[in-house]
Amino acid sequence: MxxxxxxxxxxxxxxxxxxxxxxxxxxxxxxxxxxxxxxxxxxxxxxxxxxxxxxxxxxxGMRAVTLGHGYEPVVDAVSAAIRDGVSFTRPSVWEARAAETFLNQFPGAEMVKFAKNGSDVTSAAVKIARAATGRDLVAICETQPFFSTDDWFIGATGMGAGVPQAVRDLTVGFRYNDLESLRAVLDANLGQVACVILEQATATAEPHAGFLEGVRELCDEHGVVLIFDEMITGLRWHAGGAQAIYGVQPDLATWGKALGNGFAISALSGKRKYMELGGLNTDESRVFLLSTTHGPEVVGLAAYVAVAQAYQSTxxxxxxxxxxxxxxxxxxxxxxxxxxxxxxxxxxxxxxxxxxxxxxxxxxxxxxxxxxxxxxxxxxxxxxxxxxxxxxxxxxxxxxxxxxxxxxxxxxxxxxxGSTHGLLQGRPVAPAMREFAAPRRLPDEVSDEGVLR
Structure with missing residues (x-):
């Protein structure tokens, strides 16, 4: 070959x-x-x-394709939609169709806003939480690999170059399936944490009995906004997201990957009282919420509607x-x-x-x-x-x-x-998220998903 x-x-x-x-x-x-x-x-x-x-x-496609490459019903739906134009001065009918489809598919969502990639919507969720609470700190599940390309998260990783220390200091971490570690973070930063963000599960880790319920209770106790990242779990765990399996409702949720079967679309959903902070029905200071040129273009929206139909029929x-x-x-x-x-x-x-x-x-x-x-x-x-x-x-x-x-x-x-020498041609693969181009940590210090421990 x-x-x-x-x-x-x-x-x-x-x-x-x-x-x-x-x-x-x-x-x-x-x-x-x-x-x-x-x-x-x-x-x-x-x-x-x-x-x-x-x-x-x-x-x-980084877990985004669940129906297969070139899946004809989705491709045909997109092809038909784009013949009538893809971006307009006012909202298109596709924004209404996609939003109605989404809110019917994910009953815990009261409002939704679409974007193009996961980082857009996770960062928007964090911004809403900060605005709603008047607090600055973000508590991330530090034993999960990735939440955003933006500074609030990347500053807490091994690739934080270019992120001001003042921004890095605004992110604190807790461990998955360890309620006491979250409790300790919230107690140590009493009244300062705006939100908790985590995936409900990963490929290799399911929530222990009572863990997600405990996270929900701690967030309520401390007045913290709970954000579930459904980038991977949404449409891979269940057509209604992992929330449909585990039964715990967040305040905000972020979605992407499988929504478009490879076409670019992501979504932020959540309770109306939080989402409206970026709308017109609020007396509070407004959040600049996902006001983008390409978030509502019809390609991603038409793809999502067709994907949702495929999940209904199959x-x-x-x-x-x-x-x-x-x-x-x-x-x-x-x-x-x-x-x-x-x-x-x-x-x-x-x-x-x-x-x-x-x-x-x-x-x-x-x-x-x-x-x-x-x-x-x-x-x-x-x-x-x-x-x-x-x-x-x-x-x-x-x-x-x-x-x-x-x-x-x-x-x-x-x-x-006792070695790959003579059998492996060339150098070993390196962890994707690492500080230096040439790895300066032992290459075996990685998880089964290729992420540095």
């Missing part, structure tokens, strides 16, 4: 674009050296690179979970058969699977992770995870399990050797 055209185009990308891509997780340093495919097109669960290689793809989440269970069982059985079940493991919610890769000592290893990705690529499977879509067929699953069985033969050799 050749990657010569991809490698040539990747060099051009690095010359023209900082990092060689527009998303850190898509960068070439996240793939084996010389094996970073540049995609030409996709169909269903498969993609074609510029070298003519077809791959079964996982990750699905059990999309059920399909993803069924295929995900088959995939996880198949690969984990193959690992056991190869005698390396303690080293490679597919874990997580079936609709949002990741894989753990460990070395001969049982420690998480970026080098062994890279070796696994390398061998999967050679066998026709592309992915930094096993995040699936409803478009993955039984044949796609079988192809992936067969590819994993081939990869495990090489992986077993590396375990026996």
């Amino acid at each position: 050749s990657f010569s055209e991809s490698s040539s185009l990747q060099r051009d990308l690095h010359r023209m674009i900082p990092g060689g891509s527009h998303t850190y997780a898509r960068s070439s340093d996240q793939y084996p050296e010389g094996m970073a495919p540049v995609i030409a097109r996709g169909r269903g669960a498969r993609v074609l690179d510029v070298d003519g290689n077809w791959f079964v793809e996982y990750g699905m 059990d999309v989440v059920g399909l993803m979970e069924a295929r995900g269970r088959d995939l996880a069982d198949g690969i984990n059985n193959a690992a056991q058969h190869a005698g390396i079940g303690s080293a490679v493991e597919v874990i997580g919610r079936p609709s949002c699977l990741v894989f753990a890769t460990r070395d001969q000592t049982g420690a998480p290893s970026q080098a062994f992770r890279t070796l696994f990705i390398q061998e999967m690529l050679r066998a026709g499977v592309l992915g930094q995870s096993f995040v699936i879509s409803a478009a993955h067929t039984p044949d796609d699953i079988e192809t992936t399990v067969d590819a994993a069985a081939q990869a495990f033969a090489v992986y077993a050799k590396a375990l026996d050797n």
Whole structure:
């Protein structure tokens, strides 16, 4: 399998674009050296690179694609909508259609405003919370990987360069599934915390009994706005979001990823008393709330309406979970058969699977992770995870399990050797979120999702 055209185009990308891509997780340093495919097109669960290689793809556009690439009902709906124009001086009928669809789909939402990416709406939620409470501090779940590209969050990560210290000092952290850590933060900053923001669950962590309910109670006790980030859980956990599963209602919620099946759209929703702070029915100082040129353009809105219709007619989440269970069982059985079940493991919610890769000592290893990705690529499977879509067929699953069985033969050799040396071509992949371009921390200090601990 050749990657010569991809490698040539990747060099051009690095010359023209900082990092060689527009998303850190898509960068070439996240793939084996010389094996970073540049995609030409996709169909269903498969993609074609510029070298003519077809791959079964996982990750699905950073988890945004649940219906498959080029899903015709969505593409047709968008194509029909844009023929009548995409951006106007006044609101279009698509704003009303999308808002009505959204509020019917997510009953806990009383109002909604649309944007183009997740960072826009999470930052808007934080701004509303600060305005509503008159407080400055933001409490983030620091054991979850990502909330926004904006300073209030990025300043608290290993990539805080360029963020003033005064802004960094406004963000405090607590731990997931640890109510006492949140209680301690709220008590230590009594009357200063505007909001608590967290994901209700992640691919590898479900809420302990009473945790989300406890977060809700603490927020009410301290007068803090509760924000649930549903970027990933929304439409992957349930058609109504993770709130429909766990039964706890936030004050504000943020959505993105799967709303448009790859088309750009995100949403901020919440209780009317908070959302109206950015509207016309308030006596308070108004919040400048998501007043953007492209937030209401019809492409994303038409895509979302078509996606919502697909979820009404088909059990999309059920399909993803069924295929995900088959995939996880198949690969984990193959690992056991190869005698390396303690080293490679597919874990997580079936609709949002990741894989753990460990070395001969049982420690998480970026080098062994890279070796696994390398061998999967050679066998026709592309992915930094096993995040699936409803478009993955039984044949796609079988192809992936067969590819994993081939990869495990090489992986077993590396375990026996105690090293990937001689088997891994090039450097190990690096964590996407890191302070320095050349990692200065041990490359094994990462979670199973590739995030620095």
